[in-house]
Amino acid sequence: MTRYSIFSLARNALSHHEGWPEAWRSPDPKPSYDVIIIGGGGHGLATAYYLAKEHGITNVAVLEKGWLGGGNTGRNTTIVRSNYELEPNAHFYEHSMKLWEGLTRDLNFNIMFSQRGVINLAHSDPQVDAYMRRGNAMRLNGIDAEFLDREHVQAKVPILDCSTDARFPIMGGLLQPRGGTARHDAVAWGYARGADGHGIDIIQNCEVTGISIEDGRVTGVATTRGPITAKKVGMAVAGHSGHVAAMAGLRLPIESHVLQALVTEPVKPILDTVVTFGAGHLYVSQSDKGELVMGGDIDGYNTYTQRGNLPIIEHVVATAVTFFPIFSRLRVMRTWGGTVDMSMDGSPFICKTPVDGLYLNGGWCYGGFKATPASGWVFAHTIAQDQPHSLNQAFTLDRFALGHTIDEKGMGPVPKAH
Amino acid sequence: MNGQPFRNAEGGIIDHDRSLGFTFNGRRHQGFAGDTLASALLASGVRRVARSFKYHRPRGIFAAGEEEPSALVQLRIGARTEPNVRATRVELFDGLVANSQNCWPSVDFDLGAGAAWVSRLMPPGFYYKTFKWPGLLWPAYEHVLRKLAGMGVAPRQADPDRYEHRFAHCDVLIVGGGPAGLSAAIAAGRAGARIIVADDGPEFGGSLAAEAGPIDGAPAREWAAVAVAELTAMPYVTLVRRASVFGYYDHNGLAISEHVADHLAEPLPFQPRQRLWMVRARQVVLATGATERSFVFADNDRPGIMLASAARTYANRFAVRAGRRCVVFTNNDSAYGAAADLAAAGIEVAAVIDARPGDPGPAAAKALGTGIERLAGHAVVATRGGGALTAVEVAPLNESGDSLGGSLRRFDCDLLCVSGGWNPAVQLHAQAQGRPVYDDTLAAFVPGPSVQAERSAGSAKGTFTLAGCLADGMEAGAEAARQAGFEAAETPPVPACEDEGEAAPMRALWSVPPPPGLRRKRFVDLQTDVTQADVELASREGYKSVEHLKRYTTLGMGTDQGRTGNVPGLAVLARSLGADIPQVGTTTFRPPYVPVTMATLAGREIGHHFQPVRRSAMHGWHETAGAAFVPAGLWLRPQFYARPGEGLWDAIYRETVAVRTSVGLCDVSTLGKIDIQGADSAEFLNRVYINAWSKLGIGRCRYGVMLREDGITLDDGTTSRLARNHYLMTTTTANAGAVMGHLEYFLQVVWPELDVHIISVTEEWAAIALAGPDSRKVLERLTDDIDVSNEALPFMGVREGTFAGVPGRLFRISFSGELAYEINVPADYGQHLWEAMLEAGKEFDITPYGTEALGILRTEKGHVVGGELNGRTTADDLGFGRMASSAKEFIGKRSLNRPGLTDENRKQLVGLVPADGKTAIPRGAQIVTDPDQALPNPMIGEVTSACYSPNLETPIGLGIVAAGRARMGETLYALSPMRGKRVAVTVTNPVFIDPEGERLRA
């Protein structure tokens, strides 16, 4: 693997960039691996990377049915934060945040992690209290959090409509200064390049069509490129968790829904912070290229189409124009959707399954991008050690049966409500 | 004509007699009615219009329609300013102001162009490879990079215009009003189908306005006018102009953005600027036309390089010469028609450079007949010029197109017309889940099999002759009508057109190799500044999937979504991978097909109308009384009523104290109210609530708690028995909708055998709480048909009667813990009763109180609300464990035995008081045992409600604390690092006032 540096850049510029090597190979699958990771999204690739880096396991293949990073990793609104209230989430996402902070160097790949701050706006006193409660929990867990009252919100985001007679006036906001965004595609590419550099095979256009099990133990997978045996298999397929798990006879507490996002035409910088709302559904940031990137609520029904529909977009945009009146005349350039794995309590699963040697990583709802580094890190640990790390020991499948759900929103087993 | 050196005195469909003035980059210009900004700029001789996205290269006008990638301007100024507008889509109006964007200080001298100097350092992926050292500097770099990117600027003021939505339904929606679309409309319209025809231009006819030969012996435009007249006369036909169909969704749902008033300086009064149509069509005809494309060659982006069809449009439609001397570079026959028209318009055509070694088809005869030189088997390999084109270099091309032979020949020219073939506009077909397929003969993607009820016609389908487009349209329109149920629909006869003769095959040519030694940029995507070298580099680095290519280079990610750049990009990628174009495939087509303003998508549901407001019957009174309002779901509730000179807390405490010492009244209409009737009502309540209902007497009410199926508390409230089989349930304001849906689910789906009818009566009844020691006295003055004595109407009793002359219901319930009542009257009398109560209570100094006082009162009484009912607490956590009946089944019961729910360490409801008796307990605090413990400090509980109790004259709070009920008297710490607060608190019983309930039973 060529290291990217000032020198390599300069050298390559002189040769008109004709000497850059492939960032990753495109090998054919070998008949057998120690570990197979199903899903070449950020989580799968990060898992492979940390299996090699932290656990010295390199006889690993990542099997991706399409192109790497083409799942939700490639279509999310790139918000990174660790502003959770409940303990298991808080510690896990804060670990992720710390990994984000060193990721560009670790991967020798600039993932453009931009800690421009994430604000959650409150529109009523109870909402202020709720954010206060969350922020206090964060602080006591050692995570950065600040409360901004209306004036400070206005100062930080001058283009917000903070008038007191607004339909849903802004009463303040919970700010996580270390939150921000990262260049989503680069995260997948950086991990892929890193894993490949450790000799891991990343195999694209290879769909897993079956999971082989003998005597309660996983033995390999069937794929569109032939069967492959493996001692251990990890599933990291996000929106597809349901039917991949079904290949192993498992039924999950997960529903797949579509979450939509959109970008506007690019404009010169007007928004330097990530802003999310407590009235209606909207989160918005401005990318380095100048587009406003927005997401909102899921469409609210099971689907695998990755398409989405207009009414939700209308609602997201109406919210945006309401709170940012100067967005009105800007134009939406593209809308898209991603299939998200909504769990029954809004929290993820990183755990062993009833099948020996088969591991699950899923249930990310619409917030798994920020989890990418930690998810890979603890999933690699769980696979390598065949037991969870303390950071993911709560993210089990049996937590519902045991009554230990991790329900930040308190909405209960109604996936569309999380 | 002085100011318009490139305008012909006659021709086109502009109004030569109506001159319009406009300003571009501070300079005044003239154009004519019917012009676009682009045609007017060209007429005035303005070449350099914009700077490119990444390298800030000078750019001119490249196209004549929606596909324009380069000429993006900042249109208008002030509150109506708009960035990134295609000059080719702006209809000129008098006084128009536009400016170049993405350049400083000017489009002619742009410091940003310095970026081009370092561009060699900046291939795609540059950012990923750099800015890593020193790590801390990325934010600084990012700051600079952000400023360089971004093109136009957003307005600084709110938008003064209005935007509308409308739903529409039709049998056939026809997208595009060119020859194919109009004939489809005629066919479907004559069959009697309800149709909508949408075209994004200011008038129908599509390319007929610019390029077609005669139809039925008359100029094509006249045929279009006759067709439009026929359609207009049909009662079931809706023609929509300036309307872009931008989204094709499920079940033939299509979205249109109509530009109602963008062609005016400003909209007329009450006129929307733009309108969003949401159409449900049984059948769709896509007659969206085709887009011409260019070639990749060195410096193929200079101002003066233009699509041949665009130059033709400027000549024929706008009477504008896009240059003085032009060279045409083509690989197909269509450019010959353009060359002939340009020559006729007075542009000197220096040569036609045809990549094909053989002869062109008969369509070339007219152009070649005028003596235009033709170089067969040649290509333009490079261009010259500073800010604009001055010459092109031409060389012979070998058979495979990958190397040049012979010597370079130079043609001086200020216009290069390129025609690299045509891309049918398959976007909407693809949005409708169709999969475009690659057609080798056309070297383009054409529609594949349809998934939804849609078909393409005309050049959108790859039919490029006029006669073919007309025939296609007629057939598609008739077919669509038949499919929509008009079985007798016939295909009308196709009007007669000139025989265009058999076209000579095109030569698929994507990129032209540069002359040896010339290292210049060769653009694939003009808008995003992606070059051939970029594409090749990406594939070399492993970004081989077309989707990786797109994301690594940004190919096709601009405002034009790669309209002109994508297919050449695919071709270059295919070649560098040694693959075919179909193997490489396309990226995903997504809405919107053309960019749509956020305002149009938002419609009128913005600002104060973002969501409807729900108001109680007394809302008007509250407003007049100067109440501050707080949103509660969609409701607005009075928060407090400050008297003149009174501060917020003064008002709140005054209201609170009044309730405990005399009497207050509060609007509680927002609580959910559900009328329950039927023989099985009691059984239903038994199943819904954790407690038992069979024994509740008529005229009595009871507090109930209901669970979700997972055993967690869903809601609470009182339910009253009004008659034998008649109950009234109340819910919290927040959960009213959810509870109603939940109950309907169980009644309709799970227990349809129960004879129970429920209906929401929240809106029927105005509800007023009357609370305080004097409340009975006030009540006595309001009603004379109910005995309100304690004996006749004890706590938790219900009566019907008349209040201030209005029939209603009286509930003796108490949220505040005082002697209290709630009166319900039909909402039309709500304000009357409210005023009557104020009157009746005057001598007791009756005080209206808002949600703040209500919150303090209930906290003093330990009643739970949102902070406690947080979706994670069980009934037992909240102290209702003993209410749960063991003798019956109820929703959620089966989940209660899960270990996590029976854990004795669960967080339980407790009261909290400051250990020092005076320090306020911070709202939203977390509770710990040791405030000095290093982080992370384990939190054993949280403060769910906190306030100062003006009645107890001490701060109080409610919290949920691990094993809290066993901690009575313990000292814990409420920490709010967010507010820098830390308060020692003592755990107490959550009922602070009158734990025995003597007041409310008084």
Added chain:
Amino acid sequence: MPEMPQRCSALFDAYQTGTFGAVPEDGPGIQLAERRGLAIIHLAGPGGDENFRTAVKGCLGCEAPVIPNTTATADGRCLLWLAPTRWLLVSARDAPGDLERDLSAALASHSGAVTDVSSGRTVIRVTGRDARQLLAKGCPLDFHGSRFKPENCAQSILGAINVLLHATGDGTAIDLYCARGFALSMWEWLTDAAGEFGYSIDVAIQG
């Protein structure tokens, strides 16, 4: 005890007659008027039960329609279909309390429920040549004359507000029923949307 007071409409304060908006030469395209003083009763019961329907008809002189989204009118009383087991009874000639009482008595031996909701609904009549265009701005129903016919009713949404629509008489007037709490918002929505066509607000209709 005082007299029974006047019923007060939710639109009382906002209601102002006159002509507004961009009125074209041939007059406003929309007329708006509130219908006041109606008795509106929610009726629930087994629609499939012949006896039940006979009892309803016996009391009201008016059939409970079983075909979804249709209405039946007799003698100033109208029953609008809401659901297979639910109807809305609207009468301009009865007092709400009386009607509720009479109907309850008539149905006493049947499963079912009679609930007065006269105060809980606000009714606005929309007429004029652009009436259906106006409603199409916020309601996804197909308002074409062949789809939404005279004496049809339908429950749908207008903007973000739930509404019941009734094409009364020959279908030129459409009555909109919404929950009282949303009445003012709906009124603002309608008057704002009608500006484009020009509209008049007429004297409220009693009944």
Added chain:
Amino acid sequence: MFNIRCPWCGDRPEIEFSYGGDASRSRPDAPETLSDDAWHDYVFIRDNPAGPHAEYWQHTGGCRQWLRALRNTTTHEILATAAPGEPLPLSGERK
């Protein structure tokens, strides 16, 4: 933007409906007699198929009736709808 055929009101747009989730399962008649596992499955576990999916919807923006629909989750084609008590055509339902 799909349409759902309400068994009573006819074709209406999705925006008039609220989603109620998996309808291939139905609430056990006597939860108290069920094993913990079976109850857990009922409350928390979903098939989540890619293809035909039986699901509940409530016509909240219309007649307020609950209904069941069989919808293909990969195409959004609605294969059938039915009142809650009626059989849902094509679904091969268990109950």
